Amino acid sequence: xxxxxxxxxxxxxxxxxxxxxxxxxxxxxxxxxxxxxxxxxxxxxxxxxxxxxxxxxxxxxxxxxxxxxxxxxxxxxxxxxxxxxxxxxxxxxxxxxxxxxxxxxxxxxxxxxxxxxxxxxxxxxxxxxxxxxxxxxxxxxxxxxxxxxxxxxxxxxxxxxxxxxxxxxxxxxxxxxxxxxxxxxxxxxxxxxxxxxxxxxxxxxxxxxxxxxxxxxxxxxxxxxxxxxxxxxxxxxxxxxxxxxxxxxxxxxxxxxxxxxxxxxxxxxxxxxxxxxxxxxxxxxxxxxxxxxxxxxxxxxxxxxxxxxxxxxxxxxxxxxxxxxxxxxxxxxxxxxxxxxxxxxxxxxxxxxxxxxxxxxxxxxxxxxxxxxxxxxxxxxxxxxxxxxxxxxxxxxxxxxxxxxxxxxxxxxxxxxxxxxxxxxxxxxxxxxxxxxxxxxxxxxxxxxxxxxxxxxxxxxxxxxxxxxxxxxxxxxxxxxxxxxxxxxxxxxxxxxxxxxxxxxxxxxxxxxxxxxxxxxxxxxxxxxxxxxxxxxxxxxxxxxxxxxxxxxxxxxxxxxxxxxxxxxxxxxxxxxxxxxxxxxxxxxxxxxxxxxxxxxxxxxxxxxxxxxxxxxxxxxxxxxxxxxxxxxxxxxxxxxxxxxxxxxxxxxxxxxxxxxxxxxxxxxxxxxxxxxxxxxxxxxxxxxxxxxxxxxxxxxxxxxxxx
Numbered sequence: 036x037x038x039x040x041x042x043x044x045x046x047x048x049x050x051x052x053x054x055x056x057x058x059x060x061x062x063x064x065x066x067x068x069x070x071x072x073x074x075x076x077x078x079x080x081x082x083x084x085x086x087x088x089x090x091x092x093x094x095x096x097x098x099x100x101x102x103x104x105x106x107x108x109x110x111x112x113x114x115x116x117x118x119x120x121x122x123x124x125x126x127x128x129x130x131x132x133x134x135x136x137x138x139x140x141x142x143x144x145x146x147x148x149x150x151x152x153x154x155x156x157x158x159x160x161x162x163x164x165x166x167x168x169x170x171x172x173x174x175x176x177x178x179x180x181x182x183x184x185x186x187x188x189x190x191x192x193x194x195x196x197x198x199x200x201x202x203x204x205x206x207x208x209x210x211x212x213x214x215x216x217x218x219x220x221x222x223x224x225x226x227x228x229x230x231x232x233x234x235x236x237x238x239x240x241x242x243x244x245x246x247x248x249x250x251x252x253x254x255x256x257x258x259x260x261x262x263x264x265x266x267x268x269x270x271x272x273x274x275x276x277x278x279x280x281x282x283x284x285x286x287x288x289x290x291x292x293x294x295x296x297x298x299x300x301x302x303x304x305x306x307x308x309x310x311x312x313x314x315x316x317x318x319x320x321x322x323x324x325x326x327x328x329x330x331x332x333x334x335x336x337x338x339x340x341x342x343x344x345x346x347x348x349x350x351x352x353x354x355x356x357x358x359x360x361x362x363x364x365x366x367x368x369x370x371x372x373x374x375x376x377x378x379x380x381x382x383x384x385x386x387x388x389x390x391x392x393x394x395x396x397x398x399x400x401x402x403x404x405x406x407x408x409x410x411x412x413x414x415x416x417x418x419x420x421x422x423x424x425x426x427x428x429x430x431x432x433x434x435x436x437x438x439x440x441x442x443x444x445x446x447x448x449x450x451x452x453x454x455x456x457x458x459x460x461x462x463x464x465x466x467x468x469x470x471x472x473x474x475x476x477x478x479x480x481x482x483x484x485x486x487x488x489x490x491x492x493x494x495x496x497x498x499x500x501x502x503x504x505x506x507x508x509x510x511x512x513x514x515x516x517x518x519x520x521x522x523x524x525x526x527x528x529x530x531x532x533x534x535x536x537x538x539x540x541x542x543x544x545x546x547x548x549x550x551x552x553x554x555x556x557x558x559x560x561x562x563x564x565x566x567x568x569x570x571x572x573x574x575x576x577x578x579x580x581x582x583x584x585x586x587x588x589x590x591x592x593x594x595x596x597x598x599x600x601x602x603x604x605x606x607x608x609x610x611x612x613x614x615x616x617x618x619x620x621x622x623x624x625x626x627x628x629x630x631x632x633x634x635x636x637x638x639x640x641x642x643x644x645x646x647x648x649x650x651x652x653x654x655x656x657x658x659x660x661x662x663x664x665x666x667x668x669x670x671x672x673x674x675x676x677x678x679x680x681x682x683x684x685x686x687x688x689x690x691x692x693x694x695x696x697x698x699x700x701x702x703x704x705x706x707x708x709x710x711x712x713x714x715x716x717x718x719x720x721x722x723x724x725x726x727x728x729x730x731x732x733x734x735x736x737x738x739x740x741x742x743x
Contacts, residue, residue, distance in 0.1 A: 080665030133302030192326030192357030196317025213265025237530025305373025343379030388716035457725025463713030496637030534705025616737030645710020
């Protein structure tokens with residue numbers, strides 16, 4: 036089969052496996068004696084369970100167990116005070132609509148599904164609140180401090196500025212909705228050894244959570260997750276539903292497979308929380324920003340707190356002596372949110388970058404000129420230099436590519452028949468970090484190199500990036516290198532999230548390769564061989580079948596002296612139909628300033644994927660909650676709209692491609708988050724340029740255009 040494909044060095048190392056179906060995802064594993072779990076969920080939003088009638092379900096064909104709080108399986112950590120906020124099956128309390136309250140296990144999925152429908156639950160209801168915006172306006176509604184207030188200079192200085200902009204921006208709940216549903220296969224074996232096949236962004240994190248919850252040694256838990264069909268952030272934690280499957284396997288002494296349904300994806304594995312943001316922006320008539328105030332509210336849960344960096348970007352992205360921010364969480368009777376596709380910063384960037392655009396129009400300035408004028412040379416929040424930053428260069432490259440010169444500063448000035456044409460721009464930024472990771476390298480006398488690390492790959496092409504780093508350092512073709520990942524028994528690495536994997540694990544790959552080359556050189560010298568000798572010859576000369584090196588790598592102390600960020604500049608052209616209000620994104624140029632590009636093809640895919648997600652965030656995605664019942668009404672693929680091919684134009688991606696001298700040996704900074712952050716504001720800004728109508732509430736749908 037592989038002979039049918041032409042492969043160059045930039046192709047994904049696992050590409051053929053994925054397109055031919057050889058790649059195996061967690062739900063595709065077939066274990067001997069595998070049984071199936073189906074969850075029963077709460078039909079009320081708040082209250083407590085009075086009774087569970089499970090006799091009919093227990094007597095249904097093929098049913099092995101119906102687990103609930105009434106027959107508590109033993110989970111040592113749950114029997115202690117404190118710990119996990121959601122102790123599944125360990126309380127009769129209902130915290131949100133759709134909460135898992137029982138697990139039916141049967142010998143087939145169909146039988147488990149049928150038996151779950153036979154479980155009858157009676158409740159005692161209590162009043163609930165799922166109204167986010169209503170709670171913000173209600174002074175009596177509980178609000179928690181999500182992040183410490185920040186102040187630089189004078190608070191609310193924008194109120195005394197020569198030119199002022201003040202506006203409120205809102206985003207709805209957005210849910211993950213990858214094609215692959217969430218779930219796990221758990222196999223509790225003899226001597227408390229547990230093997231799981233999981234959808235996870237961190238095999239070590241999942242391993243530690245299961246070991247800690249069941250109070251067994253970490254080495255007793257083996258987590259496998261070589262391929263992940265879209266993590267989106269929801270797979271950054273081990274959810275109660277996964278613990279339920281491990282519980283069931285422990286009790287039944289059989290492997291249990293649990294895959295949740297599409298509607299359960301809306302309630303059990305987090306979401307991007309709804310947000311309400313007020314921005315006050317002040318500038319003098321020459322276009323210098325004199326004050327920024329950013330107050331944000333995010334939706335939370337009553338049973339567990341969740342915070343994210345909604346106001347982070349506002350603190351440093353633009354030069355201003357006076358900046359103050361505040362961020363609150365509004366606890367509601369809903370499932371807890373989770374980090375999602377550019378967490379926090381994507382939310383905050385919509386408000387900030389829309390307000391920046393509004394100020395540019397208030398000043399009658401080109402939005403690019405206004406941004407350039409207020410671009411700081413050093414980080415004003417941390418008072419230290421950026422490790423690298425080429426935002427102004429990115430502005431110029433993107434503007435030339437999109438045809439920014441065709442844009443008119445006066446809104447509603449360009450038309451193509453019934454379509455109004457507009458251009459928008461926005462900035463994205465995310466922390467460029469480097470954590471700690473270990474990699475093992477095995478250099479073999481047959482001319483191959485095996486690299487191993489317990490990292491994950493949720494889609495960005497981790498194996499490809501690591502292989503390319505090693506290929507260039509070792510002067511080895513990529514088909515001679517294998518990168519093994521997604522296995523908790525391998526050398527430890529952090530979870531894949533926060534755009535840090537290439538920087539963190541890639542640096543460890545670099546260190547391993549440098550060490551291997553040094554060892555080969557030493558062996559060659561001791562054997563009287565030339566320093567340029569091929570490593571295969573050196574190993575054979577020394578009668579060595581292989582050499583192994585394991586290296587742990589982490590950032591240098593010098594990094595603390597710099598602010599390290601990746602940046603993106605998104606340029607968008609839109610067409611808005613005057614009669615129907617339909618918005619089409621007709622042209623996209625995304626410029627990435629994220630250090631040296633290790634893998635150009637996968638890097639471009641990251642930026643394209645972010646743009647597609649950004650179209651969804653800007654124009655289509657919205658989880659609609661009926662506050663009368665605390666239940667989602669569009670919890671399916673038909674009614675929750677994600678972008679399809681017809682919504683996505685050709686996307687131009689440009690990279691600055693200059694190495695960062697501080698972050699790691701490759702000079703590469705993260706890219707996954709900046710691909711999305713800021714994009715929705717670019718669309719909103721383009722819509723205003725096309726129509727003169729400012730939409731401050733996402734998604735931008737035809738009814739909002741026509742009503743403006």
